[in-house]
Amino acid sequence: MRRKMSGFAAVFIIPALFAIALAACTGGESTRSTGSTSEEQDSTEQTEPLTKITYWVELFPDAAAIMKSYGEVTAWKEIQAKTGVQIEFQHPAQGQLGEQFNLMVASNKLPDVVEYGWNSYPGGARKAIRDKKIIPLNDYLDNAPNLKKLLEDHPEWRKMMSTDDGDIIGFPFIREDVTQQVFLGPAIRKDWLDKLNLAVPTTIDEWYTVLKAFKEQDPNGNGAADEIPILIPAGELAFAGAFGTPNDFYQENNTVKYGPIEPGFKEYLATMNQWYKEGLLDKDFATTDSKMKDAKITGNQVGSTVLFLNGGIGKYMDLMAQSQPEFQIVGTPYPTLNPGAKPVFGYLDNSVTGIFAAVTGSNKNVVGTVKFLDDLYSEEGKLIMNFGKEGETYTLVDGQPKYTDAVLKNPDGLPISQAFRKHIMGATSGPFVQDVRHTEQYTTKPEQKEAMELWSAPAHEKRMPPVSIAVEDSSRYASIMTDINTYKDEMILKFIIGAEPLDKFDEYVKALKGLGIEEALLIQQAGLERYNNR
Incomplete structure (x- = not known):
């Protein structure tokens, strides 16, 4: 050095x-x-x-x-x-x-x-x-x-x-x-949109129009009705948040609320149920793991989903570059109900x-x-953890660290994500500060940079900070939330696929209250107040 x-x-x-x-x-x-x-x-x-x-x-x-x-x-x-x-x-x-x-x-x-x-x-x-x-x-x-x-x-x-x-x-x-805190969000096949002369959707209604077109107009061009318009898990934040109720705790003016019992969440479930019944939401959404998702996306079936910047948009663009040069995934704004509205909820790491x-x-x-x-x-220390060894994994150009081909064009043929893992810790975690100059070189595709800007738009004013549960409440809270999450996840799935009618939503909310969600809200509220007083 x-x-x-x-x-x-x-x-x-x-x-x-x-x-x-x-x-x-x-x-x-x-x-x-x-x-x-x-x-x-x-x-x-x-x-x-x-x-x-x-x-x-x-x-x-x-x-x-x-x-x-x-x-x-x-x-x-x-x-x-x-x-x-x-x-x-x-x-x-x-x-x-x-x-x-x-x-x-x-x-x-x-x-x-x-x-x-x-x-x-x-x-x-x-x-x-x-x-x-x-x-x-x-x-x-x-x-x-x-x-x-x-x-x-x-x-x-x-x-x-x-x-x-x-x-x-x-x-x-x-x-x-x-x-660096924004690295996950909704994404769509831009080449499919272009083929069907459609714009990137911004509202839930526009999403419905696009997904219907993906379902009915054969955008992958194979003559078979095998397109999966959207592949997302139940309770997906990017879409539940459009209805003002994330699938978790949030706060309004320092009052803690729980999204899955709010009226807006019923509207979200009704929308997902409609998409599922019409074949817009992947019929196997509840059982698709990461390997199956990879296969469906690289198999030219998936029209939209939620992706990471590097492990998603970047990965799939690289994987498909040779076999399908026209393949293009872009980020979309977090959807809203009304045109021009600012998204409230989105993915943001602390x-x-x-x-x-x-x-x-x-x-x-x-x-x-x-x-x-x-x-x-x-x-x-920051330089080493983010860039490795000078002359081997980076060089200084006008005083700024630039990765060498050992990282960006790995001679062993490693994908860029693994090349980073091999040489530095900046793409992982550890006791150091992640350098923004690392992020700028890791996230290089125009599609990634544009997605980062779009995904940075939500206001996040209702987001919960990283509160802690009091020691004396921890066992009780863990017991409550284990029961809550088991029942809630089961019912969300049933509501979406139609196994339970949505006119039973009030009964579902009553059951969650019986399982202790109101006590959990009080525990979270106390945690928020302690956090604010730290």
């Missing part, structure tokens, strides 16, 4: 005078987190150089297809080479993340760092801290100057990465720009995603680990 990594060096070279002063100032801090009362242990912890950490994290499925460990990723190899810290990655088996996490935290010995959605811990992150499974970072922020500066500059980020008590859960994955690399109560060198992870938030 062109610039010396002063932050990384600090992990290993702590002047003796500084160590003594630091131990004197913070000797009691580790007591809060680890339960230790030994001043000698605290002093040792502050002065020992960090040489190795154990790190538990899910191996992203795209990465699991080409590697056994994140230790093979160019970015992490570069971090280890520059710091001398050996990272022993531990990955749960594919498809067993939750189960293996629960087994791990039930033990008395945890890895040094666990990267996970800690608010999914039974009782939430607040309970994990009470159980001494993880150590909050509040008392260690002076050892994390890069993260501390980010939180001072972005107080909303601190709210998102804290418990209701104000404890900082761990080192977060942060999306620094709003464009800038702090909720995945935290937390320092565990089993960690024997908390300060060294904090310093090490904090340097990933420095400009140097």
